[in-house]
Amino acid sequence: MAVVAGIDLAAGPEGGFLSLVSLGPAFAGLIGTWRRTALIGSVALLLCAGLGVYDGLFDTRRGWTAMASVAGVTLAGVRSVAEAAQSVLLRPVPRQVGELRAAVSYTSAVAESRIGGDLYEVVASPYGVRVIVGDVQGKGLAAVATAASVLGVFREAAHDEPDLTALAARLERTVAREADGEKFVTAVLAEIHTDEQVAVLLNCGHPPPMIVRADGSTDLPHPPAYALPLGLGMHGGEPPRTHRAGFAPGDQLLLYTDGVTEARDTEGVFYPLRERAGLLGDADAEQALAALREDVTRHADGSSHDDAAMLLLRYR
Known part of the structure; x- marks a missing residue:
């Protein structure tokens, strides 16, 4: 210059x-x-x-x-x-983790960009396959910075903490310290025990995951008590508590952010995720998730006002 x-x-x-x-x-x-x-x-x-x-x-x-x-x-x-x-922050998840198969989809609300505040990760830990899907308040680079902190702690703590409650406490301290009350993160944590055919879930102010059963029926396992999002623990409220849901071979577990369920059509109708669960019937996990993503885009008439992340788990 x-x-x-x-x-x-x-x-x-x-x-x-x-x-x-x-x-x-x-x-x-x-x-x-x-x-x-x-x-x-x-x-x-x-x-x-x-x-x-x-x-x-x-x-x-x-x-x-x-x-x-x-x-x-x-x-x-x-x-x-x-x-x-x-691209480093949201690195590709492993296609196969133990006995599970994973696929992800991420769409940013920022036009022609991949910049957003949704996050996801899959970790094979000594305590089972652990998963997080979350949504940072806001968009853009500030949200990316908060997501980076959350994922960094999750990737480390997933191998150290013996239960999801302790893992969530680590994440809560990180967000509260670094965001200083200016940001919060909704998140759902999952721990899959394939030997017991069960998924242990912990929800911090996030939409409940959807389980698609082998017979085509769906289940939205809600937490016993709704905890505040990560970073807002200082305000009191119910502490996060784990709950269990059956997850057997043939079932599918879909974790997602509210950019999926809050996608609206031209008449303001929200996307009916549970009614469209049949789109996940493709034998290939990536193709199944791509079909669901395309359907969400069609429902919203091609316009997106929020980031949308989806993570699909099924048995190999």
């Missing part, structure tokens, strides 16, 4: 080098964090504005075109860094 400024000053307004200032945020997006990219982009905009005034380019389109170029490259760079961060 300094070299471009020097060349522009030496060559004068006829040189046409001003728009090359956008190379600064372009390279910053390749090697830095989104904050650094935004900072470099802001400096580039100031530099571009100063040179434009000095060269007298704002009397023509050239100055405004150069400013638009710098702003566009900066936004693209910030978006690319954020998407790269979330």
